[in-house]
Amino acid sequence: MPRAVSSVRHLAARRGRLLGALSLALLLVLAVPGPALALRITPQSGGSPNADGIASLYEIVLVIATIIFVVVVGTLIYSLARFRRRKGAKAAQIHGNTRLELSWMLGAALILVVLAAITFLQLSDIQDPPNGGPNGLAIASGGKAAGSPGAVLTASTTAPSPPNGKKITINVTGRQFVWRYTYGPGFGSPYSYETMVAPADTVVVLRIQATDVIHSWWIPAMGGKFDAVPGYTNYTWFKAPMPKDPVNGKVYTGQCAELCGRQHANMYARVRVVSPSVFQAWLARQKVKIRDANRNAERLRQQLQAQGQIS
């Protein structure tokens, strides 16, 4: 008799140890690094309504996913603990249960229908730009598609446009290993590299292209990635809120997200959002700078030609 008791106790102890080990492991991998490090569990947002839309869609999915995870893994761990072999227990020889199986198939399908519905409901917030704000840059391009296709093929995707058609367009060109931004049409096509300057409260449409290999445009707080594929034009947009310091602006950072060669890690993308008036002043200065640089280059070329160093 005592022997049987001790073996039962032994079994219970073993089960306890297993449960302990399991929960310790789960605790270790889930709980400890989690809150202690304040790990990010949702996408970044705040730089543009499309990023906010993605983040809120993600959060809904995260809630549903967490419930599913807890239920499924909870059931698994419960059955592993509850149905461990013990003396005298007999395994139930069940081959299946059609009704039960149909019900969880329908349950899974139902969850997916809900997810799809939520996604399509949220989609217009993410894909379609709203109107620019009252303080935004007021350039109406009359609802026409911004920019001409030029020498590149266009994909069947089209340039996004807000309901009132008021937007500005910046051309984003990826090449190994720098982003080039050309401002316009409507601004006389000044350009800059790596850091884009953009007006706040304005719908800024990006025409994304590449000249060599595939790159991917990504500023996490301003929305998702859009690949820059040679031979294609890809579009996205952002509408950044007015920064606290409208002169120096607020800088949003990101980097190229598609492997583009050895220095892929250092192909940064920055967007400095300033007030529309500061933006226009910057454009004017940039144009002067570009003009001066071109003149200097021209002068240098003429000098070198005169000295016979270049033909």
Next chain:
Amino acid sequence: MSATLEPTTVRPVPEVIAHEVRAPRSRHRWIDWVATTDHKRIGILYIVTTLVFFVLGGVEALLIRLQLGVPNNSLITPEHYNELFTMHGTTMVFLFVVPIMAGFGNYFLPLMIGARDMAFPRLNALSYWLLLFGGIVFYASIFFQPPEAGWFSYTPLSESTYTPSGGQDAWIFLIHITGISSLVGAVNFYATIVNMRAPGMSWSRLPIFVWTLLTYSILLILCLPVVGGAVTMLLTDRHFGTSFFNPSQGGSPLLWQHLFWFFGHPEVYIMILPGFGIISEVLPVFARKPIFGYKAVAASTVVIAFLSILVWAHHMFATPTPTVVLGFFMLSSFLIAVPTGIKIFNWIATLWRGTIVTATPLYFAAAFIVIFVIGGITGIFLAIFPVDWQLTDTYFVVAHFHYVLMGAAVFSIFAGLYYWFPKMSGRMAGERLGKASFWVMFIGFNLTFLVQHSLGLEGMPRRIYEYPVGAGWDTENLISTIGSFVLAVGIAMSLYNFARSIRHGAHAGPDPWKANTLEWFVYSPPPVNNFDVVPRVRSLEPMRDIRRQVARQTGQPAGTGDELTKV
């Protein structure tokens, strides 16, 4: 037609029964291995070779993690870093996960269906040697210049303008050679399953692992020719002046992506479906219960395979693509969650009300479910294309597919290795070390990859060789690097366990797990001819029937010898 209608008492055709055929030994034992057409030896060659590649790919992964352990690290040059992740991805996909499943299939498919060998034994040997030579061609590039355009080698980066080195060509030849190897193997599996099943083994009595191998083979036959064509086009682009993928000459870089992922996504299921099969074999044996909903589990395998060829463009959500196409591929990717969910529920229901024997294979199988649920759920996030715009090409994706492939596929492979080791070696693998190895692997795996979800959300893209100090990614990367070494220790413990147990393990006997399928009917390791007499199959669990029959014939009470008590 219907084998079950034959009278069972009369042997219709006289047949010669050979007992315990042993192959004549050559003077040199290695010649026996090189010249072998025995499916079991080929299976072992496959498994050992692929494990060697697994270790190589693992070392590459550890180097990658070392480089990323601290910000602005200069341990590895950008060039070598790109080479490392290209070699790592390619090795793990083409030289480890896909072929080790073929290794299990080679060894156990004929045994499970009661055949004496594969349908085409010499083709079988050919497919192994092609795999080995494909791997050698690929790894030879490390003495020159390895490929560096990533395992999916997106054009135009992989074109000769941007990647002139021969390493890219070595990669192309690897795809060709291992592709032919897999094709030949897949045809062989298919022919064997269709034609060589034991009498009485109807389709509804086919072990789930064999069902998964059947779908694995069909998927390989459907999808490998596509990637074979694509890499040939890349080869002619690189060397013979064609412009399939060159936009300045009217080609399209997106064509490459469509062709590659048309193969590449089914490839994911090619890697994981046999893993599902292993889990579906292991769980019933250690729960001492039949698989719950056999037909649903088998049918969901086929449905997953079918849907898997309709989802490829979910790898391309950030490319210039019309919204309606994005929506289609989101919904088709969602659909896969239904048959996958059915499998998970049926596995848990298989454990429910069982008498679970906590042996090492069960540990790996149970952890497989946990890990696969996480990988599956993050897959739903990625299938929602607006959400994918944030997550694609970040460490979130890296975490997701390592949960599915490193976690789920590799844990299923280890479940299979521990489950079948006694059959292959005749010895039991050490249980204590096996369980210890399991816990170290499980903890190391989650340490490595769980934090990577956060890294992705914090903005860290894939495939960057360094990151600045201020990016805020330091702690997670350090945790991940430490975790990867813990994981490596866990894997090394298991490999040591196997190496040691081959000589020192307890003798296993033919049926140590009191399992359900026919491979446990024969000796461990099995004789060359497998079966002296092929038993007639009367249910999904022929071994269980045989044990009962033995108990009946020896006058013992029913259920004797059917209990799995000590492990």
